[in-house]
Amino acid sequence: xxxxxxxxxxxxxxxxxxxxxxxxxxxxxxxxxxxxxxxxxxx
Amino acid sequence: xxxxxxxxxxxxxxxxxxxxxxxxxxxxxxxxxxxxxxxxxxxxxxxxxxxxxxxxxxxxxxxxxxxxxxxxxxxxxxxxxxxxxxxxxxxxxxxxxxxxxxxxxxxxxxxxxxxxxxxxxxxxxxxxxxxxxxxxxxxxxxxxxxxxxxxxxxxxxxxxxxxxxxxxxxxxxxxxxxxxxxxxxxxxxxxxxxxxxxxxxxxxxxxxxxxxxxxxxxxxxxxxxxxxxxxxxxxxxxxxxxxxxxxxxxxxxxxxxxxxxxxxxxxx
Numbered sequence: 001x002x003x004x005x006x007x008x009x010x011x012x013x014x015x016x017x018x019x020x021x022x023x024x025x026x027x028x029x030x031x032x033x034x035x036x037x038x039x040x041x042x043x
Numbered sequence: 044x045x046x047x048x049x050x051x052x053x054x055x056x057x058x059x060x061x062x063x064x065x066x067x068x069x070x071x072x073x074x075x076x077x078x079x080x081x082x083x084x085x086x087x088x089x090x091x092x093x094x095x096x097x098x099x100x101x102x103x104x105x106x107x108x109x110x111x112x113x114x115x116x117x118x119x120x121x122x123x124x125x126x127x128x129x130x131x132x133x134x135x136x137x138x139x140x141x142x143x144x145x146x147x148x149x150x151x152x153x154x155x156x157x158x159x160x161x162x163x164x165x166x167x168x169x170x171x172x173x174x175x176x177x178x179x180x181x182x183x184x185x186x187x188x189x190x191x192x193x194x195x196x197x198x199x200x201x202x203x204x205x206x207x208x209x210x211x212x213x214x215x216x217x218x219x220x221x222x223x224x225x226x227x228x229x230x231x232x233x234x235x236x237x238x239x240x241x242x243x244x245x246x247x248x249x250x251x252x253x254x255x256x257x258x259x260x261x262x263x264x265x266x267x268x269x270x271x272x273x274x275x276x277x278x279x280x281x282x283x284x285x286x287x288x289x290x291x292x293x294x295x296x297x298x299x300x301x302x303x304x305x306x307x308x309x310x311x
Binding site for chain 2: 013014015021022023029
């Protein structure tokens with residue numbers, strides 16, 4: 001996926017090391033609400 | 044093939060049972076030539092076609108049941124472990140989940156015909172808590188179709204297979220060296236390409252601690268939760284502020300991603 005995005009000109013891609021599991025193991029907060037959609041306005 | 048046939052003649056059903064079980068449990072042993080050879084031996088009256096089918100199906104269902112049970116108990120981690128040993132680990136989980144999401148339990152009917160999915164589909168059925176009865180039904184029918192197809196082909200073309208085996212024997216070890224060389228080159232190419240790509244990614248990876256610091260500092264980031272919808276349903280939690288979309292959606296919306304900010308991607 002990261003390789004594909006890079007081909008589309010998005011250079012600042014940073015995969016999260018260890019994924020969601022690493023975030024969870026650190027005890028960092030998680031949202032349970034319905035996630036927003038990428039509309040283009042946010043970015 | 045000729046050596047396979049000789050080996051089968053000596054050890055018969057025990058080999059079928061052990062070999063198929065070993066392959067289905069995850070060892071890199073190709074069962075197809077053995078099934079074709081067993082079918083051919085049944086065609087010439089050396090083995091029983093029905094008994095061969097029973098042994099192969101028993102071995103496959105037994106191995107699959109172990110993975111199914113592990114999937115039920117350990118969850119998605121079992122699938123990740125299996126995909127780590129595949130040649131395409133980056134796409135393995137996503138591809139398997141894609142097939143499972145599209146076809147549901149019916150994916151067990153075709154999994155054995157698709158390279159890479161055979162061992163991964165049973166634990167996935169466990170991860171998503173398919174009932175034991177349903178799993179055994181679909182996995183059993185899938186195993187019968189798979190074993191029946193290759194044993195049947197061997198049975199139907201037993202004469203031709205015998206001739207091919209004799210022909211290959213005349214070609215000597217040169218052909219074997221050529222085939223093994225091509226296989227080794229393919230695996231080597233895949234391995235090197237993957238190492239090169241991972242080296243590039245390793246430099247850019249962000250740790251959970253660094254991401255937390257950036258969020259707390261109010262940095263403008265785009266965080267994308269790339270988990271498959273089935274993973275999300277199993278654990279419906281996201282990192283605060285993350286957008287949830289699968290790989291296909293993200294691919295279609297690359298023009299909406301900023302070029303001047305960091306894009307954080309995460310999976311399970």
